[in-house]
Amino acid sequence: MAEHVRIRLLGPVAAMRGAAAVDPGSPRQRAVLAILASHPGQVVPIPRLVDGLWGEHPPRSAEQSVYTYVAGLRRALEPSRKRHRHSELLAGGGGGYRLEVDPRHVDAVVLAGHVESARLEMRRDAAAEALASLEAAQSLWHGDPLSGVPGPFADAERARLAELRLTVAERHAEALLRLDRPCDALVPLRDLTRRHPIRERLRELLILALLRSGNRAEALEVYNEGGRILREELGVDPGASLRAAYDLA
The missing domain is CATH 1.25.40.10 (Tetratricopeptide repeat domain)
Structure with a gap:
């Protein structure tokens, strides 16, 4: 698992290798990265990628375009990989692709963990701990989620994350009230x-x-x-x- 790669979805889609920024490419190539990063370590089938990029009316070249975007991401994320070596970071197989990145290095996944921790802490009346978890969640935002990324997946994910952001704000206020x-x-x-x-x-x-x-x-x-x-x-x-x-x- 490539622990040195970090993905940001809570703002413009971005990637880092260590301290170096990586250009994820065109808007649709960024959309592929966003879909894969939302399911780290899991195979995302090609039809699901096509649906996430174009919805019910994909172009005839949709699958070939997915292959092109994946190849572009591999070049960007693994610049030192030899041409004929298998990708360890963006693996193919099982009818799709799998992004082998540590879930702790995808900000949207980390956000979900903080929100769940806060929910459990509030249930056991640990408002101070919940407040800390919620403030950690709020610190992850860098703008509008998946901004500039097209497709049905990005649209749905933006709406989900925007709602989650409001929920975090509400729970943060509730924790402050519990703490007087x-x-x-x-x-x-x-x-x-x-x-x-x-x-x-x-x-x-x-x-x-x-x-x-x-x-x-x-x-x-x-x-x-x-x-x-x-x-x-x-x-x-x-x-x-x-x-x-x-x-x-």
Whole structure:
């Protein structure tokens, strides 16, 4: 396993060999790297790569293009490999390709580990440990995930990771509240609620942080604003959890 290769997906798709940056190539070649890096050590079948790159209407040359992209990645990631030697990093077989990189060296995989650790720590009421795991998760972001990479896989992964990023932010605020640090949660919660006005969990946490920091008037304003936006945008009233936070105010 090539432990010296690192892959970044939580921003522009990038690769490193030791301290040296590697150019992963064209946008679709980067898309192949992103698909393989999302499943380190696992064979990704060629039809799955084709589907991830083009969806339901691939070009006739799709499989040949995949071979070309894989060859390009091998040249970029293993510049010293002899021409006729088998690739140890990007292996073929089983009807597909396998990226032999340490999962700890793929930032999106590391992110998932931190999120799961935080979930378990919160369940056992270890808020300080959960906060540390969540802050480690937040430190991994370098921009919009898989930015500039085309294809259905990248589109779906961007949406999944964007949702996960919001979930991490919510759990981070929850951990701060459990640690009786509501003032530390206010700035990020205000910003996130402004950018995601119909996300009720963010608004609920903001109301709780405001109440616990002694700002009841703003908490009421935040609830009333949320109710108005939900009715105007979605035609629904606030959910039970948001109403419960309002009742505390």
